Amino acid sequence: MCRLLGYLGRTIQLDQLLYKPEHSLIVQSYQPREMTSGVVNADGLGLGWYHHAQHTEPFIYKNILPIWNDTNLPELSRYVESGCVLAYVRSATVGQGLDLSNSQPFREGRLLFIHNGFIKNFRKTLYRPIRDRLCDHVYQSLQGTTDSEHIFALLVNQLQAVPEQPIEIALHQTLLTVTELAQSHQVSFSANVIISDGNRLIASRYAHGTATPTLYWLRDDPAYPEGVIIASEPLFAGNWNSVPNGSILCVEKNLEVQTNQVLPIAILD
Secondary structure (H helix, E strand, C coil), X not given: CCEEEEEEEEEEECHHHHCCCCCCHHHHHHCCCCCCCCCCCCCCEEEXXXXXXXXXXXXXXXXXXXXXXXXCXXXXXXXXXXXXXXXXXXXXXXXXXXXHHHCCXXXXXXXXXXXXXXXXXXXXXXXXXXXXCCCHHHHHHCCCCCHHHHHHHHHHHHHHHCCCCCHHHHHHHHHHHHHHHHHHCCCCEEEEEEEECCCCEEEEECEECCCCCCCEEEEEECCEEEEEEEECCCCCCCCCEECCCXXXXXXXXXXXXXXXXXXXXXXHC
């Protein structure tokens, strides 16, 4: 399991998210409170952020070191300012390579994606079935071997097939597709994800056949006014809301927060 963090709102320095909170992502890397599997998140880190003054693709920083051993991150996080940030610390699934191609966030155009969860026995179960669902362009874009990147590939494939659909609809269909495949191969999976295009945050808390990892959101905390934070675990004492199990959460540009249930698999029949 990994630990996720997403922020949308007033422009802030990255260190205010990564280092200042008492139960920051740094602390969660070595002392998580609510992980359903694993003990520490020592298999790397990743950041993605947007610079709204420049209409460019989001910026990414990754490392395969434990986040507490990254000597560049404190300096970077004091320098970089953004109003839209995604971050994660990794606890790699057994058998998955510790290299940058398997590190998150994953990016496609202006889209950033991070995932906390797993597909059980992925290489022996849904690895090939997911690839069979991808168009050639998306298939060729795969760089690593993780279940996370393959879930993202299904999402990108869905968005390219129906470009006008909102991200949350594409995510909804992606979760249904993985559920359909998981049912047919009798395998469990979990998919807590956070996605952004720089203007919105879209997140899911979802699992099939296994416990659903925790996910929380908070808006307009006194320490983070005009901002929404989504996190695997609360970063500090505050008015945190648990994302309902089996739902998709949308944070709009105006910081309005909405949640919608993922429809049952029967919709595919």
